[in-house]
Structure formats: structure tokens, C-alpha cells
Amino acid sequence: MSSTTGLSEETIEEIARHYAAIISLLGEDITREGLVRTPMRAAKAMAFATRGYRQDPDVIINDAIFTHEGSNMVIVRDIEFYSLCEHHILPFFGKVSIGYIPDGRTIGLSKLARLVDFYARRLQVQERLTAQICDIVMKKLGAKGVIVACTADHLCMKMRGVEKQLPATTTVETAGAFTESTTLREEFFNAIASGK
Ligand SMILES: Nc1nc2c(ncn2[C@@H]2O[C@H](COP(=O)(O)OP(=O)(O)OP(=O)(O)O)[C@@H](O)[C@H]2O)c(=O)[nH]1
Numbered sequence: 001m002s003s004t005t006g007l008s009e010e011t012i013e014e015i016a017r018h019y020a021a022i023i024s025l026l027g028e029d030i031t032r033e034g035l036v037r038t039p040m041r042a043a044k045a046m047a048f049a050t051r052g053y054r055q056d057p058d059v060i061i062n063d064a065i066f067t068h069e070g071s072n073m074v075i076v077r078d079i080e081f082y083s084l085c086e087h088h089i090l091p092f093f094g095k096v097s098i099g100y101i102p103d104g105r106t107i108g109l110s111k112l113a114r115l116v117d118f119y120a121r122r123l124q125v126q127e128r129l130t131a132q133i134c135d136i137v138m139k140k141l142g143a144k145g146v147i148v149a150c151t152a153d154h155l156c157m158k159m160r161g162v163e164k165q166l167p168a169t170t171t172v173e174t175a176g177a178f179t180e181s182t183t184l185r186e187e188f189f190n191a192i193a194s195g196k
């Protein structure tokens with residue numbers, strides 16, 4: 001079992017065989033020098049890009065949840081991510097900003113970034129990615145409120161399909177106090193816009 005992808009050697013080899021078949025069906029010569037090792041490289045790359053399926057959020061968090069007295073908003077801004085659109089298996093990528101109001105506990109900052117990857121490294125749509133991040137932070141932290149804003153570029157709209165270099169898509173998900181309070185949402189968006 002590979003520690004970076006969570007897949008066995010046998011599974012990676014099976015995926016590589018499928019990639020070899022696809023490359024041949026596309027009309028390429030799978031025996032030419034530049035392509036000989038491509039099916040295996042592609043299989044490993046795909047295994048890495050989908051490793052979130054085989055991870056455990058509790059292992060990711062590793063008990064890095066700490067007692068905290070204050071209730072000021074905590075914001076981690078511009079966490080980059082790379083995901084695969086579940087409709088076309090083409091990359092979409094961008095940034096996620098997370099805000100939360102603690103309720104007696106905070107979470108290690110790097111763990112928020114790791115949770116973003118946990119949900120990004122699989123076949124996804126941007127709306128679900130945003131909602132899943134919001135949901136897990138709310139559940140694991142027991143915060144008073146959570147807000148997640150995600151901005152991404154979708155290659156399936158740029159290099160194929162409508163072929164429009166459209167502005168990035170933004171999705172927002174809220175829970176608890178952020179759902180109830182426009183003021184809190186404004187505070188979050190003002191903070192991430194100003195970079196403070
Ligand atoms: N809501 C949402 N849609 C997405 C996301 N990623 C890709 N899509 C869209 O999924 C849709 C799939 O539409 P279909 O008509 O089934 O597929 P298609 O014929 O390849 O569509 P086109 O991309 O328009 O060529 C497209 O409109 C994509 O732009 C995402 O993260 N969220």
C-alpha cells in the first residue's frame with residue numbers, strides 16, 4: 001500500500017493497464033519511448049489526485065483541537081487546492097477561505113488546509129467541496145459558526161466545452177452564527193478582501 005496514495009501496487013498496475021488501453025484507442029503508439037512509462041505515471045498521478053477517498057479525517061486532525069477562551073472570529077485565507085471535476089475528470093483549482101467563531105475550542109491551522117485537501121483530492125463539484133469543508137469544521141470543532149468561501153477555475157469550461165475564459169466561480173457555505181448574521185458574513189468578507 002502506498003502511503004501517498006493509499007492504493008496497492010496491484011490496483012495502480014490495473015489502472016495503468018486501463019490508461020494504456022485509452023492511449024492506444026486515442027491513436028497513439030504506446031510503445032514509443034516517451035509513452036512507455038506514461039500509463040504507470042498517469043495511474044500514480046490519478047491515485048494521488050484522488051487520495052482523499054482513502055484518508056481518515058480523524059487521522060488528519062490528529063487531536064490538534066485546543067481549549068480556547070476567546071470568541072473572536074478566526075480566519076484562514078486563500079488555502080490553495082487542486083481538485084477534479086466529477087463530470088469531465090479535468091482539473092478545477094483555486095482558493096478556499098475559512099472563518100469560524102470558536103465555542104471553547106480552536107483547531108490547528110494546518111489541519112484546516114489538510115481538511116480542504118481531504119475533500120479536494122477526489123472527483124468533486126465546487127458546491128459540494130465548499131459544503132463538505134463547512135460541515136466537517138462545524139462537526140469536528142463544535143464552533144458557534146463556520147463560513148467557507150471557495151473561488152475556482154474550471155478547465156472543463158476553458159480548454160473544452162464552452163471554451164470561455166470565464167471569471168472564476170465563487171461558492172459560499174455557512175453554518176450556525178454565520179447563517180444567522182449578515183454582520184458576521186460581512187465581517188468575514190471584508191477581512192478576506194482586505195487581507196487582514
Ligand atoms: N455546478 C457545477 N457545475 C459544474 C462543475 N464542474 C463542471 N460543471 C458543469 O457540469 C455541466 C455538465 O453538463 P453536461 O451537459 O452534462 O456535460 P457537457 O456536454 O460536457 O457540457 P458542456 O461543459 O457544456 O460541454 C457543465 O455545465 C459544466 O460546466 C461544478 O463544480 N459545479
Ligand SMILES: [Zn+2]
Nearest residue numbers: 085087088156
Ligand atoms: Zn467539468
